Amino acid sequence: MRDQPSSEVLLEWYDHHARKMPWRVGPKDRANGVIPDPYRIWLSEIMLQQTTVAAVKDYFERFTKRWPTVRDLADAQDEDVMAEWAGLGYYARARNLLKCARVVANEKGGVFPDTVDALLELPGVGPYTAGAVSAIAFDKSSVVVDGNVERVMARLYDVHTPLPAAKPELTALAESLTPLERAGDYAQAVMDLGATICTPRNPACGICPWRPACQARLAGTAVDLPKKTPKKPKPIRFGVVYITRRVDGALLLERRPDKGLLGGMLGWPGSEWVEKEAPKHQAPIRAEWKTLNGEARHTFTHFHLRLTVKTALVPMEREPAVGHFLPLEDFSPTDIPTVMRKAFNLFHSD
Numbered sequence: 001m002r003d004q005p006s007s008e009v010l011l012e013w014y015d016h017h018a019r020k021m022p023w024r025v026g027p028k029d030r031a032n033g034v035i036p037d038p039y040r041i042w043l044s045e046i047m048l049q050q051t052t053v054a055a056v057k058d059y060f061e062r063f064t065k066r067w068p069t070v071r072d073l074a075d076a077q078d079e080d081v082m083a084e085w086a087g088l089g090y091y092a093r094a095r096n097l098l099k100c101a102r103v104v105a106n107e108k109g110g111v112f113p114d115t116v117d118a119l120l121e122l123p124g125v126g127p128y129t130a131g132a133v134s135a136i137a138f139d140k141s142s143v144v145v146d147g148n149v150e151r152v153m154a155r156l157y158d159v160h161t162p163l164p165a166a167k168p169e170l171t172a173l174a175e176s177l178t179p180l181e182r183a184g185d186y187a188q189a190v191m192d193l194g195a196t197i198c199t200p201r202n203p204a205c206g207i208c209p210w211r212p213a214c215q216a217r218l219a220g221t222a223v224d225l226p227k228k229t230p231k232k233p234k235p236i237r238f239g240v241v242y243i244t245r246r247v248d249g250a251l252l253l254e255r256r257p258d259k260g261l262l263g264g265m266l267g268w269p270g271s272e273w274v275e276k277e278a279p280k281h282q283a284p285i286r287a288e289w290k291t292l293n294g295e296a297r298h299t300f301t302h303f304h305l306r307l308t309v310k311t312a313l314v315p316m317e318r319e320p321a322v323g324h325f326l327p328l329e330d331f332s333p334t335d336i337p338t339v340m341r342k343a344f345n346l347f348h349s350d
């Protein structure tokens with residue numbers, strides 16, 4: 001009879017191979033009674049949505065140093081949080097992060113709820129994050145399914161239905177393996193397995209604790225799984241941004257409206273972004289504009305963006321129609337989103 005995958009086998013592997021992360025309580029400390037801080041678990045999970053562990057670590061350290069508790073974060077100025085978030089992308093997450101911190105601080109007495117249903121009511125918390133916080137922070141037996149878990153389940157059970165149609169089946173399989181005891185460690189163990197051993201291109205089956213039970217390994221199909229329905233190619237959008245320098249070095253910046261892409265972030269004023277040549281628009285200030293060679297290119301979830309960058313030098317008394325001049329000493333490229341930073345780099349290298 002073929003071996004069945006079991007959570008015990010994976011937990012034993014995790015006890016020896018758990019990755020170290022700034023927000024994680026490792027299996028040894030956990031066994032000795034150290035309890036994870038739900039605020040840190042929640043914060044890390046929001047940051048990790050669409051972003052790698054390596055990219056998140058520094059942001060997490062800075063956030064928790066500056067705002068050590070959910071109440072501290074709830075009291076923060078919106079602009080400060082958006083500036084700290086700059087570069088992490090998917091800025092709606094940062095706005096929801098603040099909303100969520102304020103709900104927890106003001107309506108929940110500063111205490112995160114521990115069930116999936118209650119967590120799902122918080123702003124910016126979807127099924128994955130609710131499951132992860134409930135399992136990791138509170139050790140509830142909640143099912144946690146991200147891309148890593150989907151890949152591991154598809155391989156373990158040799159599921160050939162393409163994603164996203166396979167999601168319910170893979171979730172049910174993940175649920176069937178989730179243990180009642182040590183659910184938090186188990187959730188992190190599957191994620192670690194997916195990130196370090198059962199990787200997308202080169203699964204290291206030879207050192208995998210689930211090797212004897214893995215159906216895709218036996219069938220020789222592991223590298224082909226999970227199957228995915230092909231995506232449509234992303235459209236290209238075009239736009240113009242204006243980098244205006246005043247003679248004292250100050251730079252003209254504009255805070256984007258709260259709603260929409262890069263909402264609430266500082267950036268260079270400019271046109272809308274559309275799927276043909278940049279639309280008609282007004283420059284943010286009267287000036288002699290020079291168009292820089294090259295484009296600032298950036299890829300968002302649903303489209304590629306190509307920005308033409310225009311620049312000008314203006315006298316002290318010239319008033320902008322939009323935005324405000326920021327003294328050079330108060331400007332840091334790390335406070336603006338990556339796409340705006342790319343435009344600034346083009347300007348800087350000109």
Ligand code: SF4
Nearest residue numbers: 198203205208214222
């Ligand atoms: S045996 Fe290979 S394919 Fe199967 S779960 Fe382990 S690493 Fe993944």
